[in-house]
Amino acid sequence: MRFDLPDTAEQLRSEVARWVDRRVPARGSTSTFSQDIWGEFVHIGLLDPSVDELHRCVGLVEACRHGMCGPVLEARLGVLADRSGTAERALAEGRVVTSVAPSPAGATLVGWGSVADLVVDQPSGAVVSHEPLPAVRMALPMPHGWYQRGVAATTDPLDRERWLTGAAIMAGLAQGALTLAVEHTANRRQFGRQLASFQAVQFPLAECKILVDGLYLMVLDAADRADHGTQDRVASALAWLAAVRCAEATTRACHQAFGALGFCLEAGLVQLTWGMAWLRLTNATRTARSYLKAHRQRPEPGAAPGCLVLEAFDRSDT
Amino acid sequence: MHLDFSPEQQGLREELREFLGANLPPSWVGVWQGPQAQAQSDMVVSLMADRGWLTYCWPEEYGGSGGSIWDQQVIQEELFAHHEPRGSQYMGVNWLGPVIMQFGTEEQRARFLPEISSGSAYWCQLFSEPEAGSDLASLRTTAIRAADGGFVINGDKVWTSYANSAEHGFLLARSDPQAEKHRGLSVLLIEMDAPGIEIREIPSTIGWHRLHSVRFTDVHVPASCLLGTLHRGWDVAMAALPYERVGNARYARTTRMLAIADALAGDPCDPGDPGDAADDRMVETLALGRMAELLNYRAAAVRESTGLVGWEASAAFAANALYEQESAALIERDVGFMAYVANGDPHALVNGELESFAVRQAPTVTIQAGSYQVQLSIVGQRGLGLPRAT
Numbered sequence: 015m016r017f018d019l020p021d022t023a024e025q026l027r028s029e030v031a032r033w034v035d036r037r038v039p040a041r042g043s044t045s046t047f048s049q050d051i052w053g054e055f056v057h058i059g060l061l062d063p064s065v066d067e068l069h070r071c072v073g074l075v076e077a078c079r080h081g082m083c084g085p086v087l088e089a090r091l092g093v094l095a096d097r098s099g100t101a102e103r104a105l106a107e108g109r110v111v112t113s114v115a116p117s118p119a120g121a122t123l124v125g126w127g128s129v130a131d132l133v134v135d136q137p138s139g140a141v142v143s144h145e146p147l148p149a150v151r152m153a154l155p156m157p158h159g160w161y162q163r164g165v166a167a168t169t170d171p172l173d174r175e176r177w178l179t180g181a182a183i184m185a186g187l188a189q190g191a192l193t194l195a196v197e198h199t200a201n202r203r204q205f206g207r208q209l210a211s212f213q214a215v216q217f218p219l220a221e222c223k224i225l226v227d228g229l230y231l232m233v234l235d236a237a238d239r240a241d242h243g244t245q246d247r248v249a250s251a252l253a254w255l256a257a258v259r260c261a262e263a264t265t266r267a268c269h270q271a272f273g274a275l276g277f278c279l280e281a282g283l284v285q286l287t288w289g290m291a292w293l294r295l296t297n298a299t300r301t302a303r304s305y306l307k308a309h310r311q312r313p314e315p316g317a318a319p320g321c322l323v324l325e326a327f328d329r330s331d332t
Numbered sequence: 333m334h335l336d337f338s339p340e341q342q343g344l345r346e347e348l349r350e351f352l353g354a355n356l357p358p359s360w361v362g363v364w365q366g367p368q369a370q371a372q373s374d375m376v377v378s379l380m381a382d383r384g385w386l387t388y389c390w391p392e393e394y395g396g397s398g399g400s401i402w403d404q405q406v407i408q409e410e411l412f413a414h415h416e417p418r419g420s421q422y423m424g425v426n427w428l429g430p431v432i433m434q435f436g437t438e439e440q441r442a443r444f445l446p447e448i449s450s451g452s453a454y455w456c457q458l459f460s461e462p463e464a465g466s467d468l469a470s471l472r473t474t475a476i477r478a479a480d481g482g483f484v485i486n487g488d489k490v491w492t493s494y495a496n497s498a499e500h501g502f503l504l505a506r507s508d509p510q511a512e513k514h515r516g517l518s519v520l521l522i523e524m525d526a527p528g529i530e531i532r533e534i535p536s537t538i539g540w541h542r543l544h545s546v547r548f549t550d551v552h553v554p555a556s557c558l559l560g561t562l563h564r565g566w567d568v569a570m571a572a573l574p575y576e577r578v579g580n581a582r583y584a585r586t587t588r589m590l591a592i593a594d595a596l597a598g599d600p601c602d603p604g605d606p607g608d609a610a611d612d613r614m615v616e617t618l619a620l621g622r623m624a625e626l627l628n629y630r631a632a633a634v635r636e637s638t639g640l641v642g643w644e645a646s647a648a649f650a651a652n653a654l655y656e657q658e659s660a661a662l663i664e665r666d667v668g669f670m671a672y673v674a675n676g677d678p679h680a681l682v683n684g685e686l687e688s689f690a691v692r693q694a695p696t697v698t699i700q701a702g703s704y705q706v707q708l709s710i711v712g713q714r715g716l717g718l719p720r721a722t
Contacts, residue, residue: 015402016334017633023333068333196716208719210712216721217705220712224647227715228623231630235335244336255619306615307608312595318353319591321413321584323622326591 019234023072030058030076038080040194041282047129047157052084053108061090061105067237071182075230078186079193081285085112085126087293090179091172092134100141104132112159114142115176115296119166123150125292127159137167154279154288173301174247177254178236180293184257185229187293188264191286192222195268198275209271218267225260232256248309248327251302258299261290335629341406348385348410352417355379361675361688362415364539370497373419377451380418387425387449394433394441395449401636405629409584415688420455420494424448427575428455428502432521435560435568440521444500456498456524458489458546459569465491466703468504469513469566473548475505475520481555483507483520485528485548495531495544498524502572508563517565520557527551538692573702574641582652582697583624586659589689590618592682593663610666617658624651643714646707653697653704660694 019027037051059065060073074086085092092101092113105111109131114124116137127133127147135142147159170176196219199210209215236249265287269276276283311328313319320326337345355376363373380386389404390396408426416422429448432440447453464471473487485505495501501522508516524531528551534543560568594614628651631644663686664671672691675684698704712718 015337015405015629015633017630019333192716196718200718210718211721213705213709213721216712216718217708219716219718220708221650223711223715224627224651225623227630227647228627228651231335231626232619232623234333235626238333238335249622252615252619252622255616256623259616259620303612303615306618307611310594310615313591318349319588319595321409321588321591323587323618323625326587326594326618 019072020068023069026069027072027076030060030073031079033058034077034080038083039282040080040190041280043279043282043285046081046155046285047084047126049108049110049129052110055083055086056089056105056108061086061093063093063102067178067240068234071178071233071237074179074182075186075189075233078183078289079190080282081187081190082183082289082292084110085130086183087176087179088112088115088125091115091136091175092132094172094175095136095139096134096141097139098141101132101134114161114163116167116170117163117297118168119163122161122163124159124161126157127161129157130159133159133161135167136172137169154284156288156292158292168297170297170301173298173305174240174250176296176298177302178233178240178246178250180296180298181229181236181250181253181257182233184261184290184293185226185233187286187289188222188226188229188257188260191264191268191283191290192219192226194281194283194286195219195222195271198281199271215271218263219271222260222264222267225256225263229253229256229260245324245327245329247305248324251305252323254298254302255306258294261294265290335626337402337406341402344403345406345410348407351379351383352376352410352414356414356417359675359683360415360417361684362539362693363417363419364542364692365675365684365688366540369540370419373417373421376417377419377421381449381451386418386421386451387429390425390429390445390449391433394429394445401632405581405632408581412581413584413588415585415685418451420498421448421451423457423494424453424455426580427572430575431568431572432559434571435519437556439556440559444521453500454494454498455500455502456492456494456546458492458501458503458522460489460491462488462490466706468569468702469517471504471506471517473503473505474509475503475507475518475553476509477507478552483518483553483555483557485520485522485551485553487548489546489548490534490544492544492546493542495524495546496533496541500524501546502559504565504569507565511563514566516563517569518562519559519565519568520553521559522551522553522557526553538696542692574645580649580652580701581628583621583628583655585689585693586624586652586656587618587621589663589686590614590621590659593666593686596681597666610662613662613665617655617662620651620655620658624648624655627651643710646710647715649701650704650707650711653707656694656697660690663690 089111092111101111111132112126112130113134113136128149133143150158202209232253236253239246239249275281309327363369384397387396388399392398461471475483475485478484501524503520503522507518528549530547532545533541536543628648631648634642634644673680674687
């Protein structure tokens with residue numbers, strides 16, 4: 015049992031942290047997309063298919079503390095889906111690559127679709143657009159786009175990557191939201207005291223800290239398993255379900271701690287919680303639940319049940 | 333970063349499972365379920381001591397086997413998963429022993445540590461009082477210096493587990509009533525059969541002889557009972573409590589109970605069935621369980637690397653509590669009132685294992701080890717750097 019990260023992962027984490035603190039505004043920005051910052055993010059290399067999952071996830075958690083600077087998950091899945099290499103080359107040039115998740119026929123939302131240079135269909139791997147998609151109207155100016163899917167595509171060939179990458183991004187967003195809420199409740203005074211000195215405020219934030227830390231550990235564990243091929247799909251699906259739980263709790267607690275300010279763009283919180291909503295409202299939860307239910311391993315009659323969670327699932331899931 | 337046990341530790345786990353399968357009676361659901369349970373616990377403790385498993389990770393000089401903290405984690409998981417057959421012995425291994433190693437005199441170490449290692453003596457923790465629960469420093473029991481250098485103890489302790497079977501007590505009492513409340517406290521290691529100690533069971537729904545009150549009336553103990561520095565008992569108690577949190581593998585029992593409940597549910601579910609909400613809850617609860625496991629491992633890793641128990645142990649204990657209570661609610665929903673049929677009734681599910689877990693243990697987890705709210709305070713202040721909250 016080793017908890018220390020490899021030196022190279024620690025170094026990557028530090029470098030990404032410095033870039034985020036220097037270049038990605040934590041608050042005060044009303045823009046949800048910058049081509050320059052997206053290009054810099056891509057240049058770091060976290061979406062490069064050759065990067066191992068542990069390094070990728072360590073970097074993504076750190077990179078998303080101030081919000082998603084573009085279609086992080088969609089670009090990752092788009093590059094994986096497109097076997098022609100077109101998406102990977104476009105991404106390497108700093109262009110905006112996004113992708114369409116499996117969905118029923120009809121209009122479907124595509125993350126950062128209205129600023130995309132290239133759109134890949136995840137189920138088929140086909141490039142379906144070389145230009146921006148029609149913009150979606152939303153309260154927060156997220157540059158998402160509309161795509162009209164002709165035929166339903168509901169199976170997800172990239173489920174493990176979606177769960178793991180999504181959970182890593184979620185961990186970063188949740189960490190960021192919690193950091194903002196802690197800072198706000200330590201600084202703001204009501205009834206002559208710091209907000210954070212009220213148990214009713216502090217306890218939910220402490221519960222979020224437990225969930226955020228726990229999610230981070232689950233992401234690193236699943237990433238390590240993905241690199242070594244041991245129950246990585248189970249671990250990734252579990253991490254995703256934990257990410258959704260963490261996102262719901264963190265969103266609720268942080269907005270409550272901020273009050274009305276939490277819904278103002280200048281506070282920076284809403285960009286993070288909308289990012290969490292964008293991720294958690296995908297169909298990844300349904301596929302993760304289905305996968306885990308299908309791979310439950312009930313003890314044989316008369317056999318002793320195990321006491322560790324991974325023992326509850328079969329080991330042939332890699 | 334690699335969060336798996338080694339093949340050797342997996343081997344130890346298999347050995348423990350085989351041992352427990354062979355030596356625990358099918359009706360075993362914990363030491364608080366009937367008067368015969370203590371004798372069964374004694375037998376298992378004795379066999380474990382013979383194998384060196386009781387204090388496996390203690391230093392060899394104190395009767396241990398020099399095992400790693402991860403070996404000990406495996407032992408804790410397997411024993412907690414089987415309703416802690418060591419009974420009160422787990423306290424000796426987890427926190428009493430380490431605290432005596434840290435604060436005890438040579439004489440105290442020589443006397444008490446081999447007893448714990450061999451499983452030959454039982455302990456109870458004498459902290460809570462009628463007016464001092466989570467606010468432990470408000471305790472009123474006094475231990476006043478006598479003319480011979482010893483102490484005279486007067487007062488009442490309450491909610492004491494194992495008081496009926498313990499030979500020794502780990503007592504926190506007020507040795508200087510004039511001092512500020514966190515000062516003027518001392519820890520005494522006392523004999524529970526001393527004249528003037530009156531033990532009374534508090535009947536409860538959560539187990540046979542589970543809770544007791546202990547009254548001290550002019551109980552005289554020698555000066556050699558003092559653990560640590562006079563009037564600095566708060567430091568000793570605060571050193572003890574985190575050990576209680578870090579050694580407590582409650583999540584392992586929860587996962588085993590979910591597996592048992594799941595097996596009762598019958599055929600594996602159809603993953604495409606949109607109506608299987610109970611199975612959705614099961615896998616989501618297991619995700620919380622995996623989180624609890626990893627948070628407990630992190631707390632153990634902190635202890636391994638620093639030698640200290642940090643706020644991470646409180647985070648782990650709180651996660652255990654969330655997982656345990658969510659799982660108990662899930663079991664209740666799935667099996668209905670059958671969850672309330674206890675060991676000894678011929679219709680009890682799995683000899684009453686689910687009842688013991690869901691009805692007796694899980695509801696109390698949030699009031700143990702200082703209470704869930706105390707864990708959140710520790711996480712808030714030490715983990716997030718927030719101010720003390722009221």
